[in-house]
Amino acid sequence: MDIRQPNELHWFKSTYSGGDGGECVEIAPDSTVIHVRDSKERGGPQLAFPRSAWSGFLADLGRGRI
Numbered sequence: 001m002d003i004r005q006p007n008e009l010h011w012f013k014s015t016y017s018g019g020d021g022g023e024c025v026e027i028a029p030d031s032t033v034i035h036v037r038d039s040k041e042r043g044g045p046q047l048a049f050p051r052s053a054w055s056g057f058l059a060d061l062g063r064g065r066i
Helices: 051-062
Strands: 025-029 033-038 046-050
Antiparallel strands (some): 025 033
């Protein structure tokens, strides 16, 4: 799997995230995966999930399963 470097991705926070610098994650969609990182540790590790797994995760969130 080709994982791009963090500076090559367009990162954004959820509209539900507050602007006070609290506990937030950022995501960056790619053609094959969704990258996830801690907004306070932008140069730190990141996770990459296949789009199908990310979609399933969001669906479960919407159903209150997570």
